[in-house]
Amino acid sequence: MKLSTKGRYAVTAMMDIALHEKVGPVTLADISQCQGISLSYLEQLFSKLRRNGLVQGVRGPGGGYRLAKPASEISVADIIDAVDEKMDLTKCGGKGNCDGGSKCLTHKLWYDLTCDLHRFLSGITLDQYLNRPHINELVKKQDEQYGRFINRRTAA
Amino acid sequence: MKLSTKGRYAVTAMMDIALHEKVGPVTLADISQCQGISLSYLEQLFSKLRRNGLVQGVRGPGGGYRLAKPASEISVADIIDAVDEKMDLTKCGGKGNCDGGSKCLTHKLWYDLTCDLHRFLSGITLDQYLNRPHINELVKKQDEQYGRFINRRTAA
DNA sequence: TTAAATACTTAGTAAATCAGTCAGGAATAG
DNA sequence: CTATTCCTGACTGATTTACTAAGTATTTAA
Ligand code: FES
Ligand code: FES
Numbered sequence A, B: 001m002k003l004s005t006k007g008r009y010a011v012t013a014m015m016d017i018a019l020h021e022k023v024g025p026v027t028l029a030d031i032s033q034c035q036g037i038s039l040s041y042l043e044q045l046f047s048k049l050r051r052n053g054l055v056q057g058v059r060g061p062g063g064g065y066r067l068a069k070p071a072s073e074i075s076v077a078d079i080i081d082a083v084d085e086k087m088d089l090t091k092c093g094g095k096g097n098c099d100g101g102s103k104c105l106t107h108k109l110w111y112d113l114t115c116d117l118h119r120f121l122s123g124i125t126l127d128q129y130l131n132r133p134h135i136n137e138l139v140k141k142q143d144e145q146y147g148r149f150i151n152r153r154t155a156a
Numbered sequence C: 001t002t003a004a005a006t007a008c009t010t011a012g013t014a015a016a017t018c019a020g021t022c023a024g025g026a027a028t029a030g
Numbered sequence D: 001c002t003a004t005t006c007c008t009g010a011c012t013g014a015t016t017t018a019c020t021a022a023g024t025a026t027t028t029a030a
Helices: A005-019 A028-035 A039-051 A076-083 A105-122 A133-146 B005-019 B028-035 B039-051 B076-083 B105-122 B133-146
Strands: A055-058 A064-067 B055-058 B064-067
Touching (some): A005 A064, A005 A133, A028 A064, A105 B005, A105 B133, B076 B105
Antiparallel strands (some): A055 A064, B055 B064
């Protein structure tokens, strides 16, 4: 578990997709422009997100990315784990066997805390943020500002 | 809010101090040896922890660091905030005024999530980890292994 | 009073990571 | 066919990490 601006970019982008799920696939170019993230950087991130089974790419005109699972089944922890390398646990290298087979003190202290945190972030799924009162108003505003989905019907 | 190995080091070191609170000040040399963190790196981290009022340094022989507040009043969020620079929120630079005075969509999505996370980590205080069943056994084991506090009485 | 132990400070550094560019290839709709 | 999109890989400057080195300041104990 690790949390950096990289994770922030990924979570933001995933939320953008989730918010437009009903309109159809969302292009990285749109996300790049609206959320202010470099296109090439997004491509790197989505390469990881796709390999981890969180999104599904659709090529060709009218394509883009869509969620590979319902928003209710994608947690923030999933996204961060997919994008950020897990930080290593020094001494034992994640094996947890410094102390003759069992976890040593250092390991256990951090391990316990990380588990708590991971459990917390696993409980936060994308859909929890989609239907908040103020959000949908902002989405509409932003879409208009950037002229997104102007000739797009509600997708199949 | 940001979470990296740097934060891990700080939290681990703080827990080491908290675990020996009754024995007296803990030296960075001891922490360095037992938790496997470079001494000079610890000095940098504790410089920040001290400036943020989380620990109190005691100079001279028999000195070390002790908590500046009760363990129940020091949260993991406090430690991480003290040590890790807060990550910036790109476009607006934390001001939250992209959108004509109010927070834009990008900002709001991340802001809401960060608040949830921060609230969670603020609720986790050091003392919650001190009295877990397995921990005290491990502390004793480690102290013996490194010969810590062999001629030290319970401090005033 | 001296010596040792500790906190504290600053400067420097190799390696890693971040965030991005660039250049192209592959699939698909019209 | 052509434009649009995903997709991949190589490369890069800037920053951060984690650490080393070298000192100074303060306190205790002999
Ligand atoms: S650091 Fe993992 S068991 Fe010791
Ligand atoms: S990024 Fe902060 S308000 Fe837009």
